[in-house]
Amino acid sequence: MLVSFGCYGVVSLAIFTFGEDVAKERGRGWPRTLAATPFPVWVHLTGKAASAVVHAVAIVVVMSAVAATLGGVRLTAAQWLTLGATLTSGVLLFSTLGFAIAYLARPRAATVIANLVFLPLSFASGFLFPLGELPDVVGRVAQWLPTYHFGQLAYRTVMPAEDVAFWSGRALEPVWVHLAAVVGTALLLGAVTVWAARREAVTRRG
Template sequence: MTTRPASPPRPAAAPRAPHRNGGPGGLAVLAAVTELRTSMRTPEFAVGVIAVPVLLYAMFGLPNAASPLPEGTRVGLAMLVSMCAYGIVSLAIFTFGEDVARERGRGWTRTLGATPYPTWVYLAGKTVNALLLAALIVVAMTVLAVLAGGVGMAVTSWAALAATLLGGVLAFSTLGFAIAFVARPRAAAVVANLIFLPLSFASGFFIPLGDLPQIMRDIAQYLPTYHFGQLAYRTVMPEADVEFWVGMASQPVWVHLAWVIGSAVVLGALALVAGRREAVTRRG
């Protein structure tokens, strides 16, 4: 009886190459793409953030778009800046406020805190997503203003306005984070609306401050959103037209910058303290 020769041992399978995600930068890009896809899959969010400012501009900006201000600025351009500022502040507050609060209520932020996933990647993803959505708002409203409102400017003026508006996303993201971590998750949406709507109205985004009572102009001087609007107006309108539009004497640019940046720092510190307090409470 013959025996079969032993078969040679099979070679060990080569180890699989580790999946590469591009390092921290790749993670940030993946987070941004994921956030953007999530936003686009939520119709009410896309409509509320992008369509509402466009509709408001169509209703309030286009009817008198050709009317000139004393130095020649068209009302259509002034209303374009106002409605863009409204859309940017709305986007910043609700993207970083309501969304983060919802994820906080579901325990998602707590889960991320227990993983090696860097917190800055989570924040970077939301920031890039908000900037992309802000760019969509600016582009959509610009197309409408140019085609239907006859608004025209030099390329440099368009670029300066767009840069100022996108900077507002970063400035007011801190207000959103403060709402997300200070308010209860279920109440964050209500709190965001209670803060955002009065801010927008008192800052002259819906109705020019020059057409509102004096008390509104007195209040506006202490609102960071008003100063943000002033920075945006100043990029595309002569100083005399800005004064006519808001019904107040102009202030140096550094004053408006100080208000916007100072409020961002204070609100960012508030959000950081609230976030750390929540983390300590969970551990305790």
């Protein structure tokens, strides 16, 4: 539960911080205002990313403290650190999904679309219920989702292989498969976001 809800928390933070918030900024015309100033856009985005990382760390720390004190979770120091680093990285890995929503959707529709994307992703990735207890079709869909592969990486930091296999309802795959899926999706969505942002800039100038 600690790992599942940790994944749920950082992915939601990424999607809504970079999706909903950036879409609202677009709706208010903030990118146009920023482009007319000497203030670099990358500094603004770096600050937003840093803020999201801080919030992700807070989520991980609070949940870990509750799990340790009230849930009786016992891990080694190395496991706590590895789990924390893995979960925190999720906010950056899935930031490109948030940005894609922000730039591809209309600002007023971004919140609805973010929810329509996030909730099914979380359910089908096993963050809410073990995939081993859900219909097999959900497991077949899950293997194509980056959030599922992210969860697999997080589970492996603290859970025995047999527990991971039970939770996911599938035979274990090499770690590189999960890494390739998560990083590859992040890069692909990042490229889509850059294309959408440039298209909007050209349209605005035209």
